[in-house]
Each structure stands twice: as structure tokens, then as C-alpha cells.
Amino acid sequence: MSSWHELPRAAFDLETTGRNPLTARIVTASIILVDGRGEVLEHHEWLADPGVPIPEEAAAIHGVDTRTAATLGQPVALVVDGISRVIGSYFQGGIPVLAFNARYDFTVLACEGLRHGVRIPDPRPVLDPYVMDKHADRYRRGKRTLSAMCDHYGVELTRAHTSAADVMATLGVAAVLADRFAQLRRPATDLHESQVVWALRQAASFQEYLRRTDPEAVVEGRWPAVAS
Incomplete structure (x- = not known):
């Protein structure tokens, strides 16, 4: 059976109002x-009016302030519905959706679905270069942000922290990972299940490290979403 990196695949990214x-x-x-x-077949973009003020620190990262979102953005419920329909069609067709630090993006999407009464598809198969890289090259020193991994793997990243640029970078990093690490060259459904285990182990390891100085530290291990 062919590996995921030899077949059609999608990538997904959100820019939001905050880190939680x-x-x-x-x-x-x-x-x-x-x-x-790796040739582009479809490209979907959304600008939402989130219905709440966009903090200045968030706007400074992705470049969209409250006034711009309110003036030009679609109601967020329509955006959530549009995203869900597109990725749902991919999941239904067995096409994996890549997301860097997928736990964040798919949790945001799940929570927005609950807020606005939009049905969110079960996220599978999902592929997460962040989780895959931490498993395949466990002892590498340094940061594992998307920008840092692009530098490490020689992937171009322009206009970082815009959702379209981050999506293309995610696809690029994932392709390099598949090329370098044979253990990642598998069917997407199989790799998804492995990442559930890897993410849990990675969270437990980080929690153990943090508890050396903070006995109450808790690191979330559920993947690819905390809320669904």
C-alpha cells in the first residue's frame, strides 16, 4: 500500500485571537x-469576523485587526461551516489533512463548532509534522516551531503566521520528513493511530520534565483535538 506522501493530501491552518x-x-x-x-489542486481561504475584539498582540502576528475583520470578514459561523465542509469531504475520501501542532487547530475548530452549532467532522486521518518530527528525531536540540523546522529542513517560509504561508510550509516540512525518515512512510490511517500514542508519550515526558520545578504542572496529551 502506498505511503501518504505519494498520494493526494491537504494541509490546514488557522490564525486566531489567542493562544488558548x-x-x-x-x-x-x-x-x-x-x-x-505536491502540485496544488485546490486552495481555500477564509477571513472571519470572530465576533469579539482581536487583541493587539494577535493582530501584530497575523496582520488582521478588529476593524478589518468586522468590515471584510464573513460571520464566523459561515467560516466554520465552510472549513468543516471542505475538510470533511477530504476525510470522507480518505485524504489526510496535515496541520502543524494539530492539537491547537483542531481544538479551536471543535470549540467554534460548539459555539455556533456547526457539526465538525471527526478529524482523521490527520498528520502532524510537529509530532512526527519529535518522534523521528527525538534528541535534536533547539526549537521545534514551524519557522525553526523550516530552517532546519531547508523549507522556504515567507510571510510566517499567515495561514496560507504556514499551510505551504507544513506541506514542505512534511515532505522532507517522509523523505528522511522511513518510519514515517506509511498509510495515513496507520500513521494517524501512531501519532495518538506518540503525542501522549511526548506530553507525559514534557510533564515529567516540568514537574522537576512545578509539581502541579499538567501537559495535555490528547491528539489531534482536546475538544470534539
């Missing part, structure tokens, strides 16, 4: 579908 995925609201979203050679 349980409370963050969607501001922009991008989904790109590529074929087995």
Missing part, C-alpha cells in the same frame, strides 16, 4: 489540497 485553543476565535483559515507530486 479552548477560547481562541478564528480570524483566518487556509486549506490547500495537493496531488501526489
